[in-house]
Amino acid sequence: MNIRNARPEDLMNMQHCNLLCLPENYQMKYYFYHGLSWPQLSYIAEDENGKIVGYVLAKMEEDPDDVPHGHITSLAVKRSHRRLGLAQKLMDQASRAMIENFNAKYVSLHVRKSNRAALHLYSNTLNFQISEVEPKYYADGEDAYAMKRDLTQMADELRRHLELKDKGRHVVLGSIENKADSKEKGRALSGSLRCLRGPRGEGDPGVLGAF
Incomplete structure (x- = not known):
């Protein structure tokens, strides 16, 4: 039905x-x-x-x-x-x-x-x-x-439902934004490491030197 x-x-x-x-x-x-x-x-x-x-x-x-x-x-x-x-x-x-x-x-x-x-x-x-x-x-x-x-009680229930739905949407959006921030930070760190390595030459294994 x-x-x-x-x-x-x-x-x-x-x-x-x-x-x-x-x-x-x-x-x-x-x-x-x-x-x-x-x-x-x-x-x-x-x-x-x-x-x-x-x-x-x-x-x-x-x-x-x-x-x-x-x-x-x-x-x-x-x-x-x-x-x-x-x-x-x-x-x-x-x-x-x-x-x-x-x-x-x-x-x-x-x-x-x-x-x-x-x-x-x-x-x-x-x-x-x-x-x-x-x-x-x-x-x-x-x-x-x-x-x-x-209809007061029904209106209150609808309002609460919408508020919970809106909160859930913000939580999901916040989680997505946090993941995006983490990925961006990861890319930035990777870029920094590549700068530290310097250009690869022949025989250069491409690993970080000793610190």
Whole structure:
């Protein structure tokens, strides 16, 4: 299984996956809106044959009165590929991308009150908290839980990882520079020894004289 950033050519297959998996469906222009406006944020899961078996469609909310935050518009995994951890991986990838590209502080979503499996994933695995109930949010009149996930801890972990990676890069560079210095010193010493030998004449064995 492979998780990667969604590309424009994936959008039609993402819509097909959505139609197979979810009652909440979107017109194609909605996928293009996400893919072209926030190309860094949506991800797909593909099998060994390159077929899309899951996706997350994500965006940034444009609210000037709030801190930067993202929103999960849609998440789906085909029934044949569930219970493999793909939904969690897709959500984590999208959340990391929100932090890295837009400095997002939290991510939000809506979920049907009756969707127990999704509620378990969001609450118990991904640490989303219910912020409010939105009555009759869905077209069929069902209420939705509005949920939020604080991204502070993930942002701190990403920052520490980058700091360690940067330190490791400096250590490697320092080691390379030290080796280069050693080689340069070796060449300088060799040059000094050749100067001490003087020019070779006939029968000169080319060794240093006695000191």
